[in-house]
Amino acid sequence: MTIKEIKHCSFCGIEQSASIPLIAGAEGYICGACVALAHQVVSNWSRKKALSKMQDTLPIPAKIKDHLDQYVIGQQLAKEILAVAVYNHYKRLKHESGDAGLGQFDKDVEIGKSNLLLIGPSGTGKTLLASTLAKIVGVPFVVADATTLTQAGYVGDDVENILVRLLDVADGNMANAEWGIVYLDEIDKLARSPEQPTGTRDVSGEGVQQALLRLVEGSQVKLPNKGRHSKDGVDVIMDTRNILFIAGGSFPGLEKHVEKRLVPTNSAIGFHAAVNQTVEKPNLEAMLNATQPSDLRKFGLIPEFIGRFPVLAPLEPLDVDALIRVLTEPKNALVKQYQQLFAFEGVELVFAHDALVAIAEKAIERDTGARGLRSIMEQILRKSMFDIPSRNDVERCVVDADVVNGFGEVRVEQKTDEPRREQAG
Numbered sequence: 001m002t003i004k005e006i007k008h009c010s011f012c013g014i015e016q017s018a019s020i021p022l023i024a025g026a027e028g029y030i031c032g033a034c035v036a037l038a039h040q041v042v043s044n045w046s047r048k049k050a051l052s053k054m055q056d057t058l059p060i061p062a063k064i065k066d067h068l069d070q071y072v073i074g075q076q077l078a079k080e081i082l083a084v085a086v087y088n089h090y091k092r093l094k095h096e097s098g099d100a101g102l103g104q105f106d107k108d109v110e111i112g113k114s115n116l117l118l119i120g121p122s123g124t125g126k127t128l129l130a131s132t133l134a135k136i137v138g139v140p141f142v143v144a145d146a147t148t149l150t151q152a153g154y155v156g157d158d159v160e161n162i163l164v165r166l167l168d169v170a171d172g173n174m175a176n177a178e179w180g181i182v183y184l185d186e187i188d189k190l191a192r193s194p195e196q197p198t199g200t201r202d203v204s205g206e207g208v209q210q211a212l213l214r215l216v217e218g219s220q221v222k223l224p225n226k227g228r229h230s231k232d233g234v235d236v237i238m239d240t241r242n243i244l245f246i247a248g249g250s251f252p253g254l255e256k257h258v259e260k261r262l263v264p265t266n267s268a269i270g271f272h273a274a275v276n277q278t279v280e281k282p283n284l285e286a287m288l289n290a291t292q293p294s295d296l297r298k299f300g301l302i303p304e305f306i307g308r309f310p311v312l313a314p315l316e317p318l319d320v321d322a323l324i325r326v327l328t329e330p331k332n333a334l335v336k337q338y339q340q341l342f343a344f345e346g347v348e349l350v351f352a353h354d355a356l357v358a359i360a361e362k363a364i365e366r367d368t369g370a371r372g373l374r375s376i377m378e379q380i381l382r383k384s385m386f387d388i389p390s391r392n393d394v395e396r397c398v399v400d401a402d403v404v405n406g407f408g409e410v411r412v413e414q415k416t417d418e419p420r421r422e423q424a425g
């Protein structure tokens with residue numbers, strides 16, 4: 001006569017039954033609920049482990065900014081805002097993981113995230129800031145181009161694919177991906193422009209805003225089933241509550257909306273005109289600094305979307321001095337790059353100061369910020385880059401303003417002692 005042994009979960013003590021099967025181990029048993037709980041605890045470990053790795057190097061805002069300074073010229077305000085946003089993102093991450101290293105804190109205070117919006121003319125460093133940031137933050141980071149996104153059901157990328165990429169960058173670790181940062185580039189292209197009649201393009205732009213809103217608001221998002229992440233047909237869900245979103249756009253014409261608000265039109269005409277002549281028209285930079293959410297709404301972003309980006313970071317247009325610095329100062333500055341290319345041929349490449357000024361002025365004419373610099377450089381140096389490899393008598397190439405303006409050629413200084421390479425033939 002044997003009494004059937006009653007089995008219990010070794011963790012919670014629950015009794016085995018038809019509805020509660022137990023998994024047997026060498027020394028005991030475990031129930032399904034305890035397995036699920038254990039899984040949760042373990043995935044938290046990996047987040048903690050990643051956190052403790054960042055622990056010693058938790059970048060304070062000043063350090064993040066220092067790093068950005070090495071690659072991005074100017075844009076002090078935007079850099080500071082970004083540095084603080086990223087730093088706070090880390091702090092929230094530690095706070096929610098219950099890390100004690102933060103000093104005294106109230107566990108009941110939930111720190112909300114502050115998504116931010118970079119606004120500035122084309123070619124002033126928005127994408128550069130985001131991609132540089134991606135290199136220095138210790139959390140998964142993806143850059144997504146809003147122009148490639150489409151409303152569900154249309155041809156193109158669904159917004160959920162951004163999250164799939166984030167999960168990829170996190171090596172499939174969902175816990176880490178859920179603390180990532182997403183940069184949404186060219187967000188202004190999603191605006192429905194009030195001047196144009198409602199066309200298909202505009203409708204879909206607004207549709208994408210709606211679709212993005214779901215991610216940005218923070219919700220449980222089902223990732224598209226591409227077979228890759230879905231095991232055994234189980235839906236993969238990502239919680240976007242803690243993902244930091246940074247959006248960027250050039251918002252051409254936004255300043256007009258700001259100006260209309262700041263300078264009422266009736267003061268600019270008639271009786272007041274004489275008075276106003278002495279009042280300086282606010283410049284683009286001042287306009288950007290004064291930008292408010294209502295201006296973005298007039299521009300064509302939906303209010304719900306704007307509401308999710310409470311921090312606005314303006315980027316300033318780059319003037320001649322700034323463009324010269326862009327050409328020469330950053331770690332991978334264009335002048336340094338071309339000098340390196342010439343150095344491979346044993347040739348020194350020299351830019352006279354007036355040449356740099358002329359290049360900067362040309363770029364400003366094109367109105368594409370620093371973006372036009374490379375093609376201007378290519379034009380200037382194309383002939384030299386073609387000729388130099390077939391010669392070995394060149395010591396130095398000198399570029400001055402005349403070359404830039406098309407009035408002369410790059411001055412070639414020959415080596416004094418070495419003979420000219422004989423042409424084969």
Ligand SMILES: Nc1ncnc2c1ncn2[C@@H]1O[C@H](COP(=O)(O)OP(=O)(O)O)[C@@H](O)[C@H]1O
Nearest residue numbers: 071072073122123124125126127128326370371
């Ligand atoms: N503030 C800046 N400092 C250094 N380089 C810059 C800056 N702004 C733009 N550039 C250069 O111009 C290129 C285009 O800049 P990008 O960041 O793409 O401009 P946008 O603001 O339009 O996103 C960059 O690859 C970079 O080489």
Ligand SMILES: [Mg+2]
Nearest residue numbers: 126127185186
């Ligand atoms: Mg850009």
Ligand SMILES: [Zn+2]
Nearest residue numbers: 009012031034
């Ligand atoms: Zn149990």
